[in-house]
Amino acid sequence: MPSKKPREIELVTQAGRAPVNLKQLATHLNLSPTTLSWVLNDSPSATSIPQQTKDRIHAAAREFNYRPNFLARSFRAQKTHTLGVIVPELSDGYSAMVLSGVEEALLEAGYFYFLASHRHRENLLDVYPQMFVDRRVEGIIAVDTNAELPIDLPVVSVSGRNSRGAANILLNHEHAASIALDHLIELGHTEIAFIKGQDFSSDTEVRWNAICSAADQRGIRVRNELVAQLEGDIPSPELGFTATQEILSKSSDFTAIFAFNDISAIGAIKALEAAGLSVPDDVSVLGFDDVYAAAFHKPALTTIRQPLFEMGRLAAETLLNVVGRGIPAAEPKIYMVEPKLIVRDSTAPRPERPR
Amino acid sequence: MPSKKPREIELVTQAGRAPVNLKQLATHLNLSPTTLSWVLNDSPSATSIPQQTKDRIHAAAREFNYRPNFLARSFRAQKTHTLGVIVPELSDGYSAMVLSGVEEALLEAGYFYFLASHRHRENLLDVYPQMFVDRRVEGIIAVDTNAELPIDLPVVSVSGRNSRGAANILLNHEHAASIALDHLIELGHTEIAFIKGQDFSSDTEVRWNAICSAADQRGIRVRNELVAQLEGDIPSPELGFTATQEILSKSSDFTAIFAFNDISAIGAIKALEAAGLSVPDDVSVLGFDDVYAAAFHKPALTTIRQPLFEMGRLAAETLLNVVGRGIPAAEPKIYMVEPKLIVRDSTAPRPERPR
DNA sequence: TCGTCTTAGTAAATCGATTAAGTAACAACT
C-alpha cells in the first residue's frame, strides 16, 4: 500500500531554525504573499481586506516571529536606511560627542550609520565616500571635513563647508570670538597670543577670521609674533606645547593665550609652566570645545563650549529630513549653533606688573 | 515611409546619470549577463571564455564604470560584509580607541560596521542586537559589554565575557595587577586603597580578583575600609572623586590609591588635593587604561596601559576569520593581551613619616 | 561516420518582498 504523500514540513513556532519568510507564512495561511504584504505594511490596498483576515495574518506573523528580510526590502526599494558618517579621527573626543548626538537621532528613526575616519589621508577621502555610495547609503554626514566629496548624495557637514551639500551645521564663530575676547578683555588682557588650528581643520579659517574681526572691533592688535599654528594631525597636546614654545621664543609680551581647542590649550599650559610661568597668575589660557578633559584638567580650563552633541543630533535630523523629502536643496542651508563661555580656572585678571 | 526602428539608447560613457547594470553592459557587448558575471568575478566557469572576450568585457566595464549593485549581491548571497559593534558609551575615550583598531582591520577586508552604544540601558541591549540581526550583520563585536546577546551570530567580546561567543579578547589582569602592585611596593607602599569599577563594567570582577590574589601573594592586606566602588554610568572623574572621599571619610591610613581607570584616578587626585594632600608626595595614585588625557594631566598619571587599539584590531581580525570560515567554535577562544606599566608623575616613594 | 570532448557561450531560476494588473463572486442599481 502506497504511503501517504509526505506532509509539508511544519513551520516551527519557536523560530527553531531558519526564519520564516513571507511565502511560507502565506502558504501556511492559504493566502498569497501579496495579501500578507499589504496587511503587514498597512498599505492602502489593504482596505478591502476584512478585519478577520487581517487579524489572522497578524497573529500568524507574531506566532512565527516573522521578520521581513531587510536585504530583500532594501534591494527592492534601493533604500538602505543607512547613512555614512566620515570623521577625521575617532579618538580625540570631539567626533565621539558628535556621533553620540547622531546616534540618538538615528535610533529613533530606525537608521544606522557606517563610520569611517579618514585621518586626513587623501586616498581615504576618496575611498570611503565611494564605499558609501556603493553600499547605497542614503546620505552622508561629514564631520570637520572640508573635502568636496566626489559624489551625488545629500551631505550634511558639521563644522565644515560643503557648497554642494544639503546643509552645514556651523558654530557661530563670530559670537564665539566675541565672548572669548570680551572675557579676556574684562579681565584686563590686551596682549593676547593665539594658537591657530591646522590648515586641514575646517574651523581654522572661519574662526581665525572671526577672531581678527572681533579683535579689530575691540581695538585689540593681533601681532604676528604672537600667533602660532598647530602642525601635525595627531590629537595630542604636544602640538599646543610646540606652538606655545614657538610663541615664547619670539616674545613674552602677552598675558593671555587663546588656543584653538582644549587639547592644545592643555599643551600650552604645559609649555608655559615649563617656561616658569604660572597659569592663570602670569598667563591666562582660554580653550575651545569643552571636551571631557577640560573640566578636570589642572587648572580646570576656561573654554568656549561647542554644543557637539546637539550638532550631531541636528545634522542627523536635517539629513533624515532631506533624505525623506527627496531632492537636496540647490543652496545648502546653514544652521548656526551658539557657543557658550565656560569660566573655570585657567583664566584670571591680568597680573598687575608686567613680567 | 516608415521611420527606422528607434535606436537603442546609447550608454553614456561618462556615467552621466544612472549607473550601468550588468544587463545593460551585456546588451552593449552582445553577450549574456552570465558571461560578464563569470568574467568579472573571475569565477571557475570563466575558463572556457577566450582571453579576447575577457578583455572586451573588462574594457567595457571600465569604460562605463560598471559597479555591481551591492544590494543585489548582498541580497543574493545573504551576506552584507558588515559587522555590528556595540559599546557602552562613545565619549569616554576607551571605546574610541578600540574602534580605531577595528576600523583599520575592517578597511583592509572591505567590511564596514554599524555602531551602537547601549549606555547600559537594558532595552537598548535588546533592541540593538536585534537590529543587527535584522540587518544581517555577519558578526558582532561587543566592547566592555557582558550581556549574553540573545542572538545566533558569532560574537567577539573585547573586555567582556561571552560564554557563547566566538572569542574573548581579554587583558591579562593577573599580570596587570602584578606589575601595578610591584610598582607600588617597590616605592615602599604597603597600605593601598582601591577604587573598584562599577558592577556593570565587565572588567570589574576579573580585575578585582586579580588584584586580591596578587596582593595576597605579596603579603599586602586589602582592607575593607580602603575599598570604594564607582557608582553611576557617566564617564566622569566625579565618580572617582566621590569614591575617594568615601575612603578618606573612613581612614587616612594609606599612602597609595590604585584606581579602576584613568578617569577615576583624576577624580581621586582632585579629592586628595581637596583634602589637603599632595599627589604624589603624600599619596601616590595609579591609574588604568592610559587614555589620552593621562599623559597630560597634572601630575601626569602613572598608569597601566591597555593596548586598546590592538585589542580592537585583534577583535576584528578574529571575527572576520570566524565569519570567513563558517561555524563559530563551540568553546570560545580566549586571546590575552598584555598590559604595560607607564610610569609618570603621580606615583612616588612612600613618604618617610606617616601623616 | 558516429560519438565524445571541448569551447563558447545562453536561458532560466533564484534570493524575498513589493506592486501593478488582473479576476471571481456577489451586491446593487437601472
Add this chain to the structure above:
DNA sequence: AGTTGTTACTTAATCGATTTACTAAGACGA
C-alpha cells in the same frame, strides 16, 4: 436582465547579480 461596483483576493513582474542547467558548433578519435 444586464451593467456597474465592491469586496477579497491572486498572478506575475520587478529589483540586479549569481548560478545551475542547458545548447550549438567545431575538433578529435575510433
